[in-house]
Amino acid sequence: MSNKVPLTIVGAKKLQDELHQLKTVERPRIIQAIATAREHGDLKENAEYHAAREQQSFAEGRIADIEGKLSNAEIIDVTKLNPGGKIIFGTTVVLSNVETGDEVTYRIVGEDEADIKQGLISVGSPIARALIGKEVDDVAIVQTPGGVVEYEILEVKYI
DSSP states (O other): OOOOOOEEEEHHHHHHHHHHHHHIHHHHHHHHHHHHHTTTTTTTHHHHHHHHHHHHHHHHHHHHHHHHHHHTTTEEOOOGOOOOOOTTTTTTEEEEEEOOEEEEEEEEEEEEGGBGGTTEEEEHHHHHHHHTTOOOOEEEEEEEEEEEEEEEEEEEOOO
């Protein structure tokens, strides 16, 4: 079994952009800050030096983290797949709460990309698990902390 982690094209691009920023802007800036702080003499009591070293540690950790995520990622471009109307990883779905009629739009993404405020739900979340494999006009039954919620699937988009 593969231990690849699914990632949307958008999610991969965000990580690649952040990695580029860290390597080309942040890393040189921090190295310069450390060099400048060193010129100020005694490093034991040099707050600038210690702050810069802490930033360096954080930046290098984040670089390693992103490189690890990208190397373990299986980047999925949902626009190039033909799932035949079924909900799969990367799909954007428009749902209607059967009880209230409220409409919501979610995109099923990788764990690292999930952000409920932006309508991005993790593929491992209860709602995504209830939606996978369904299609327009199906009803998904989701167990939430507040009880069972039924969603009618109004639209399935591969964007």
